[in-house]
Amino acid sequence: MRFLILIGHDEKGGEHLSAEQHQGLFAAYQKYEQELKKAGVLLGGDPLQPSASAVRISAEGGKRKVLDGPFTESKEIIGGYILVDVKTRDEALEWAARCPAAALGGWSYVEVREIQELPR
Numbered sequence: 001m002r003f004l005i006l007i008g009h010d011e012k013g014g015e016h017l018s019a020e021q022h023q024g025l026f027a028a029y030q031k032y033e034q035e036l037k038k039a040g041v042l043l044g045g046d047p048l049q050p051s052a053s054a055v056r057i058s059a060e061g062g063k064r065k066v067l068d069g070p071f072t073e074s075k076e077i078i079g080g081y082i083l084v085d086v087k088t089r090d091e092a093l094e095w096a097a098r099c100p101a102a103a104l105g106g107w108s109y110v111e112v113r114e115i116q117e118l119p120r
Helices: 019-039 089-098
Strands: 002-010 042-047 055-058 065-068 076-085 108-114
Touching: 002 042, 002 089, 019 042, 019 089, 065 076, 089 108
Parallel strands: none
Antiparallel strands: 002 076, 002 108, 042 076, 055 065
8 A cells, every 4th residue: 555645844944954953854754764764664755845936837727827835824834744554544654754854843744645556
């Protein structure tokens, strides 16, 4: 079963963290990634660029419309993702709980979504 672990945070992210705290968080993510790899469950994952570089696109009526970020209505953004392949939902939740973002408090969160398997 594949699950997407979405890492979200408020728009300002970790701006309030000191350089030492950023370094510690980076090290925690490196360790977490190594644990996922060692367990053989990691399929992929990366941090995302800030929402200021995001683009929303629609093509209603066949006419393309592009809206450049940042998006003022957004209070929380997805800052990264981790894709895992595990045997159960509970296992996905265990990995999500170990994600460093889960321990950061109110300005960060982790969301787990199962990938809908479609016939190909």
